[in-house]
Amino acid sequence: MTELPLVLFTLLSQMAAGAFLTLHIMQSQNKMDDIVGKSIAKVIVGILGFGLLCSTSHLGDPMGAYRAISNIASSWLSREIVLFGGFFVLTFGYYYKWEDKTLRRIIGTLGSFLAVISVIASGLVYTLPARPAWDSPFPVAFFMISALVLGPLLVTTIASIKKTIVCKKAFRFMMMMLVIDFLCFLMFISMMGDILSMNHIFIVARVMIGMVVPICLIWWSLQKEHDKNLNILPWVFILIILGEFMGRLSFYQDVLPYTMFG
Amino acid sequence: MAKKLAFLVNCEACIGCHACENACKNEYQQEASVRWRKVYPMQEKSFDVPVRVHVSLACNHCEEPACMKVCPAKAYTKREDGIVIHDNEACIGCKLCMMACPYQVPCYDKNLGKVTKCDMCAARQDDGELPACVKGCPMDALAVIDLQEEKYQKLKASLPGYPKNEITHPTTRFVAATVGKQIRRGEE
Numbered sequence: 262m263t264e265l266p267l268v269l270f271t272l273l274s275q276m277a278a279g280a281f282l283t284l285h286i287m288q289s290q291n292k293m294d295d296i297v298g299k300s301i302a303k304v305i306v307g308i309l310g311f312g313l314l315c316s317t318s319h320l321g322d323p324m325g326a327y328r329a330i331s332n333i334a335s336s337w338l339s340r341e342i343v344l345f346g347g348f349f350v351l352t353f354g355y356y357y358k359w360e361d362k363t364l365r366r367i368i369g370t371l372g373s374f375l376a377v378i379s380v381i382a383s384g385l386v387y388t389l390p391a392r393p394a395w396d397s398p399f400p401v402a403f404f405m406i407s408a409l410v411l412g413p414l415l416v417t418t419i420a421s422i423k424k425t426i427v428c429k430k431a432f433r434f435m436m437m438m439l440v441i442d443f444l445c446f447l448m449f450i451s452m453m454g455d456i457l458s459m460n461h462i463f464i465v466a467r468v469m470i471g472m473v474v475p476i477c478l479i480w481w482s483l484q485k486e487h488d489k490n491l492n493i494l495p496w497v498f499i500l501i502i503l504g505e506f507m508g509r510l511s512f513y514q515d516v517l518p519y520t521m522f523g
Numbered sequence: 524m525a526k527k528l529a530f531l532v533n534c535e536a537c538i539g540c541h542a543c544e545n546a547c548k549n550e551y552q553q554e555a556s557v558r559w560r561k562v563y564p565m566q567e568k569s570f571d572v573p574v575r576v577h578v579s580l581a582c583n584h585c586e587e588p589a590c591m592k593v594c595p596a597k598a599y600t601k602r603e604d605g606i607v608i609h610d611n612e613a614c615i616g617c618k619l620c621m622m623a624c625p626y627q628v629p630c631y632d633k634n635l636g637k638v639t640k641c642d643m644c645a646a647r648q649d650d651g652e653l654p655a656c657v658k659g660c661p662m663d664a665l666a667v668i669d670l671q672e673e674k675y676q677k678l679k680a681s682l683p684g685y686p687k688n689e690i691t692h693p694t695t696r697f698v699a700a701t702v703g704k705q706i707r708r709g710e711e
Contacts, residue, residue: 521561
C-alpha cells in the first residue's frame with residue numbers, strides 16, 4: 262500500500278477533471294440546475310484539492326514539493342504538477358465566480374481544456390521505456406477513460422442525491438465508456454500479461470466489480486422510468502470507485518521492471 | 524577533448540565475492556537496504572554450456588540518463604566527464620527515477636527520505652583516487668576507463684540478460700567470460 266497517495270491522487274484528479282468537463286458541457290447546454298451546479302463545482306474543488314494534498318504525501322520530502330516544478334523542459338511529472346496546479350486555480354475560479362455567467366463560461370472552457378491536457382500529462386508520466394507494460398498508449402488511455410467514467414458519474418450521482426432529473430443520455434455515455442474501459446483492459450491483459458505480476462482472482466474481481474456489474478446495473482436502470490434511475494447511481498458509484506481503486510493499485514504494483522540477468 | 528569516464532567490468536576475473544559492494548557500503552555508510560553496487564549471478568542458460576559467471580554493476584552513467592530526464596526537481600546532472608551526479612539537497616524523494624531506470628540503480632534511503640545512487644566516487648576521483656569499489660576488488664575485475672580512448676571502443680556494451688541498451692545508452696563496458704567447450708565421449 263506504499264503507493265496509496267498516488268492511487269488517491271490519480272483517482273481524485275481524474276474524477277475532478279471528468280466532472281469539470283461534464284459540468285461545463287451541461288451548464289453550456291442549460292441542462293443543469295444552477296444551485297446544483299454550484300454545489301457540484303464546490304465538490305470538484307474539494308476533491309481536486311484533497312487529491313493534490315495526497316500527491317505530496319508520497320514524497321520523501323513533502324516540504325520540498327515546490328521543487329517538483331523545476332524540470333518542465335523534460336519531466337512529465339513537472340508538467341503534470343504545473344497543469345493540475347493551473348487546473349485547480351481554474352476550478353476554484355469557476356466556483357468562486359459562479360454567479361458571473363460570462364466569466365464562468367470563459368473559465369469553464371479554459372478549465373475543460375486544461376483538464377484534458379492534465380490527464381494526458383498524468384498518463385505520460387508513466388510512459389516509461391524501463392517499464393515495458395507502461396511503455397505504450399495504455400496509461401494515457403486508461404487515465405482518460407477513468408476521467409470520462411468517474412467525472413459524469415460524480416456529477417450525475419450528486420445530481421441524483423439533490424433529486425435532480427438525470428437524462429438517459431448521461432447513463433448511455435457512462436455505459437459506453439465502461440464498455441470501452443472493459444475492452445481496453447482486456448486488450449492490455451492480452452498484450453502485456455507476460456510482463457505483469459497480476460493475480461488472476463484480482464483481475465476477475467476488478468473486472469466484475471468495476472466494469473461488468475456496473476454495466477449491467479446501468480443497462481437495467483435504462484429500461485426503467487426516469488425517477489427510478491436515480492436510486493441505482495450511488496451503488497454504481499461505489500462499485501466503480503472500488504473497481505478503479507483495485508485497478509490503480511494493480512497499475513502501480515503489478516508492472517514489472519526489466520529483470521537483470523533473469 | 525573531455526574525458527568520458529565509464530566502469531569496465533571484467534566478468535572473466537570476477538569471482539562474485541561481493542567485496543566491491545562492501546567497499547562501497549563501507550565508504551558511504553549507507554542505510555542497510557541501499558546498495559549502490561550489486562553483484563548479479565548470470566543465468567547458466569545464457570551460455571551454451573553451464574558456467575558460473577558474475578557481473579558487478581553500479582550506475583551505468585548513461586549517455587542519455589532516464590533518471591535525469593524524468594526527475595522533476597532537477598536533482599540529476601551529468602558532468603563533463605560523463606559522471607551522472609545526484610544532488611541529495613534537490614531530491615524530493617518522488618522515486619520516479621527508480622521507475623525510469625532500466626537497471627534499477629537509484630535506491631530509496633528511507634532514513635533520508637531521498638533517492639541516492641552511485642556517483643563513481645566523483646569526489647575521490649577528483650582527488651586522484653580510485654572509486655572505492657575499484658580499489659576494493661581483490662581480482663582487479665573493476666576499472667574506470669575513458670571511453671574516448673580508442674583501445675576501449677571495441678569492448679562489449681551488453682551481456683546476455685542485460686536490459687536493452689537503446690533506452691539510455693549505458694557507458695559500462697564488459698569483458699565477457701570465456702566459456703569453455705563441452706567435450707563429450709565420442710566427439711572430436
